[in-house]
Amino acid sequence: MAYERRHPSVLLVYYLSVTLFLMFTSHPLLRLIALCGAVLLMLSTGERAPKLRTVLFLSGMVVLTIIINPLFSHRGATELFFFNNRPITLEAIMYGAGVACLMLSVILWFHLLSRMLDSEKLLTLLGGVMPKTAFLVSSALRMIPFLRRRAEAIQSTGRSMGLYGTESIPEKLSGSGKAFSALVTNSMEHAMDAGASMKARGYGSHKRTHYKRYRFRRGDLAAIVLILCLDAGISVGLASGEVWFTYYPRLAMHTGPMTNLVLILYALLVLLGPVAEWKERLKWKYYVSKI
């Protein structure tokens, strides 16, 4: 995957740009572009089809938002029909649709972010700035699965030694309480051992450096510059005040050169991700075909 070889700062700048513009503008076309971009990026990184449960949940959320808004908000000029003596307006439905689009886009983009910026990349970002915090995060990430296994082991062994004795609720609670306190004792001892191990390897004797697995290359710098330029262009367009969309009282949109500029630049920004992925894939197909 192309994103795996990029320095995490590039990914961070990309995501921040896309999501900040998405969240702070209310133009529905922008949101649509963001949504399509998320889907394209998911396709290009070869993400497997989402589980049925997830699809149902998300669609349910979308439908619910579109239905709820007109039920509560009756602003808008175009009345479609009456429900409970109140008008259901087109504008309210469209507003609901806009909000649903926003929520879906944000969910998808954050999902992509969590997939691409894993713990290692996060540590690389932190490590340069706050090496001690980075180490703390790393230690915590080690402890979590370790303690989870210990908790499981203590519970299952306890069960076999009469810890949860009878079926009564107070017994079960006291049993769980004991198991939990045993886990805490265990983890405190482990912490002591870990501390000794750190001291034995010289922790605290010098100012710490942080070993970066990802090196910052020229390509990364170019990518960041490109993204920032697009950001600048979009910001200029937005600052001009000519890009707006209102829902109430009537659907209205300003069209003009600035709007087109902002939309095109944002589309380019969003497409940077999927295009990079597809370019990688084509390149590799080409290289491999020559073997």
Added chain:
Amino acid sequence: MEILRVENLTFSYPEAAKPALSQVSFSLKEGEFAVLCGLSGCGKSTLLRLLKKELAPYGSCTGEITIGVLSGKDKDASMATETALLRQNPDSQIVTDVVWHELAFALENMGTPQEIIRKRVAEIATFFGMEGWYHRKVDELSGGQKQLLNLASVMTLAPQVLLLDEPTAQLDPIATGEFIHILERLHRELGITILIAEHHLEEVLPLADRVLILEEGRLSYDGSPAALSDFFQDKVEHPLLPSLPAASRVFRALLGEGALPISVADGRSFVRAHYGQGIPRLERTSHIPKNEPATVLKEIWFRYERNAPDVLRSAELTIYQGERLCLLGGNGSGKTTLLSLLAGIRKPYAGSITLFGRKLSGYRPEERYRNNIGYLPQNPREAFVGETVLEDWKLACRAMEYSTEEGDAQIAAMAEKLSLTELLRRHPSDLSGGELQRAALGKVLLLKPRLLLLDEPTKGIDARFKMELTKLLKALSEDGITVVTVTHDVEFAAETAERVGLVFDGEVTSVQETTDFFTGNTVYTTEAARIARNYYEEVTRTEELIALCRLNGRGEQA
């Protein structure tokens, strides 16, 4: 050139009656491989920790420790880089979450620049053969890999003296072999000075230049491995004798003269050179009668997760009442899983388990563990949830629904039987390996089980405790308790079991009587069997070999 010198070292823990170390003096030359032997509690760990400044225990210490300094640039940091101490528990020493980060950790602490860290880490990872799992998360590693990671991590600082405190105690035989092999390479290729405290003497003695024996805090032997024969010459019943390799024990029992044979090959030459073949085998004791089955496993299938591969595939096993059964198997073969199924802790997704004639699933949970099953986990520390051993034992009594007086009486009797009376009020974390094992066993036995399941009971235990455990298990099975042990300790299985089975490829293959099981194997067998192969028949235990040699008497080589 001398690299480590200890002079008149005496150390006492605070509020201890006796000193842990008394007047210990020795010195090591650069590049020596020294083995530190002694029973549990003799002071090995204390000595090793005192040699590593950062891990030295708190207490009153007199005497001098000098460790050679390469270039006294930075006194504080140089101590961290000169000696390294590796301990028993692989998990307790790892602090980061990914392998490569752990390797870089020590160098990061030293403020080493990026490029140097990169180079050193690459170098060490290559030497240790870690390229395959360099990116893995630490909790996905096996015990052996974790211990290798610990060793690699301290080696990035290029220490001159490597101290190891029973590093293979928690590892299976394959991982132990690999670890010792890497140590050997480090020693041979880099000339590092190594001081290792070990119980697996058959692996390290052949590599050692020096042997140091600690007895109750005093150094009672300091010399070469071969000269150990003189040391044990007049000591008929020395407690350290059972820890020696089989070849040495045979030599000693037969009052051999000359250098002490250590490896299996040494043992073979010794036996063939001095003992005849007239009587090829001992008379076998009559076969053990089979009682009613205690537990029957029929076509068991088990996997941990829906999409994970099967761990057990149509496994079958019948265990008879009152017998002692050992299940052997490699790392990851599924033997611990099998035991947890027998204990009712996990359920197979297909197949049936019957216990004493009833389906295991038919037992109510409290019924299952009262008077029926007793399960001792791999890590006995997990068996304790209270602040003292007594508290946990009382929990067991409560599960059995004893009255207070009855419970106290049971506890007192159990403590007497396991020699734990003084240790009852201690915190479980303050007990040593062997004591913890006994305390956990006590708790399980209070539930009066008829089927006792033990998971790797010999991890980290010295030979003397192993013998005690064997005696205890034999006594229990004489009382009618069925004992099933899962272990990879072949010697222990040979001593304790009446039947042995091998867990392999998701099944329990070849369950046979102990002698039949081991004499059929060429590699997966006891040292005594390997010494006697092609010379005597049906030998599995060291005592059998000694007895056969005595029967045959001294004779010319056939």
